[in-house]
Amino acid sequence: MPGESKAPGKPEEKTAVSRRDFLNEIAGGALTIAGIGAAVVTVNYSSPNVLFEPPTTFRAGKPDDFIDPVTYLPDQQVYIVRSDKGMWAMSAVCTHLGCITQFKPESEQIACPCHGSKFKIAGTVQAGPAPRPLPHFSMVLGEDGVLVVDKLEIVSDSEILKV
Amino acid sequence: MATTAWTHERLEQLRQTRVWRSIFRRGPARTNRTRSLAVFGNLALHVLPVKVREKSLSVRATYYLGSISFFLFVVLTITGILLMFYYHPAVPEAYRDMKDLVFVVSNGVFLRNLHRLAAHAMVVAVFWHMFHVFYRGGYKPPHEFNWVIGVGLLLVTLFLSYTGYLLPWDQLAFWAITVGTNIVSYVPVLGRPIRFMLLGGHIIGQNALLRFYVLHCVILPLAAVVLIAGHFWRIQKDGGLTVRDDHE
Amino acid sequence: MSENNSYEAGLSSDALRQPQRIVFITRKTSAKVKGEVGPQLMSFPHVILREAIAFQILTIALVVVALLWDAPLEQLANPLLTPNPAKAPWYFLGLQELLHYFPPVLAGVLIPTLVILALVVIPYFDVNIEGEPLWAHHRRQRLPIFVGVVAGLIVFLAIYQAWTVLVPTVLLGALGLTPYFNPTSTSRFQRFLGSRPLPWWVMTWFIAVALTLTAVGTFFRGPGWSWVWPWR
Secondary structure (H helix, E strand, C coil), X not given: CCCCXXXXXXXXXXXXXXXXXXXXXXXXXXXXXXXXXXXXXXXXXXXXXXXXXXXXXXXXECHHHCCCCEEEECCCXXXXXXXXXXXXXXXXXXXXXXXXXXXXXXXXXXXXXXXXXXXXXCCCEEECCCCCCCCEEEEEECCCXXXXXXXXXXXXXXXXXXX | CHHHHHHHHHHHHHHHCHHHHHHCCCCCCCCHHHHHXXXXXXXXXXXXXXXXXXXXXXXXXXCCHHHHHHHHHHXXXXXXXXXXXXXXXXXXXXXXXXXXXXXXXXXXXXXXXXXXXXXXXXXXXXXXXXXXXXXXXXXXXXXXXXXXXXXXXXXXXXXXXXXXXXXXCEHHHHHHHHHHHHHHCCCCCCHHHXXXXXXXXXXXXXXXXXXHHHHHHHXXXXXXXXXXXXXXXXXXXXXXXXXCHHHC | CXXXXXXXXXXXXXXXXXXXXXXXXXXXXXXXXXXXXXXXXXXXXXXXXXXXXXXHHHHHHHHHHHHHCCCCCCCECCCCCCCCCCCCCHHHHHHHHHHHHCCHHHHHHHHHHHHHHHHHHHHHHCCCCCCCECCXXXXXXXXXXXXXXXXXXXXXXXXXXXXXXXXHHHHXXXXXXXXXXXXXXXXXXXXXXXXXXXXXXXXXXXXXXXXXXXXXXXXXXXXXXXXXXXXX
């Protein structure tokens, strides 16, 4: 019968697959596809498509509202920094493990209470275990003269808004 | 005494009734055969062996650390289920419910204390159990796979404790979980997607609380039960507990 | 037992894989395997009874402490205000202390993963099957390896200024060397140390480091993760 056995001593010949083996392979393949499909569907299900989280783009106010070198906006966890070169918006979330930093005016430093990271007001790491500088967010001056910050758009440190 | 004899006779009569014998089949465990059946024929107990070596029963052999870990799990399950009656896994109800449990609900503060205490004790017991098994060589062949199941149980215990930690939704809970999930995001490639799925979003909020609640109350306890069953079963099948010779 | 028993003894050829069984074949009796069996008891009632007692003692202890000690409850979670210090649960404080010295990828991901892998792999690498003491054989060859590894570890830790890990490492390294220098000591402690195999030393070092890290993280760390003395 075709595909039943190979004659011993002969070199490997491509024999026909038996009906049983063929059906087994088809079943196994179908189950594998079903299993992978189930896993993919579950992972997709678990990743939410719509998030009910606070909006990430916000209006910060007019530039003249910010007279201090560093102003902290608590609702957004963002610093609005003003220097002689211009203004920028910076994340107040420590890049180490996510604690909220605090600006210390007496030492002109931004300090994190969790593990002692210290940042300059430009965002660069001065001390502590933080691996990256505080990211700067895109900030543009809208037509009505109000600053608009987008927390999802990270810009480089050199982008400074001239006001 | 006459009353004891009377009670015994009534109990014997009860045991002869058809209803009783339809439920309990083996009869009183007074012969070695019925004692064997008490374990072998029991749904819950047949994971244990019918006979054990005498030296494995001494306190100094194992300090009963494995048993203690299991009993703490039982206590946590019972107190946990009771606490679930008053807890809503939602922001801000969760914190209000904690206050409710502690100040208003009868025995609420006691159950909560018991749950938290047993949780800390279980982490200690599980670690101590692991170190003790190592030092008496209980991982050596043929017990290798049971050790691996044990490591799995250690991870499930730690993760259970971690997910439970968030549920009170107080400052301690919130920031401890912030630190923990940020560590997860440092895993290369998969870190950020895993964190996103774990929290159900980018922030620790409503979705995160619900997911941690489901993990803590359903997924992880089921995993623990399966692994515990396997852990006990392997001890029986691999030849019983390992006891150091100098403890004979 | 009659006075002139003749025995035949045999050992399994693969002593590592098989538990050693010694067969005593005496003349008039059948072969008996003298293994590690020993006297046995019925699980019901002996095991069930002891487990029930253990459960009751545990429950009483838990209930007494639960009545006396209240679980903490701080203020409502405030995503805008990080408490200072922000500490993880105590069983992760050792990890958090480690995070103070090493970058998060190393301390938070790599080291825990390696620890778990090491634990899982212990039984499959024939760890400690024979239980041979560390300094029993090849003392001269093993000394430079031991000193080299410990010294390398100390240098690595010193570069990262991880004092909390360095101190127990130095301690355990010193203890591990004492059997080399005191092989004929009569003190019970010295003889105990001298009989310990390498895996025992590695595990004991791991436990010492973990305990130190957790203790420091719990009691000696204050705001900004700065060093504080717990009695202040």
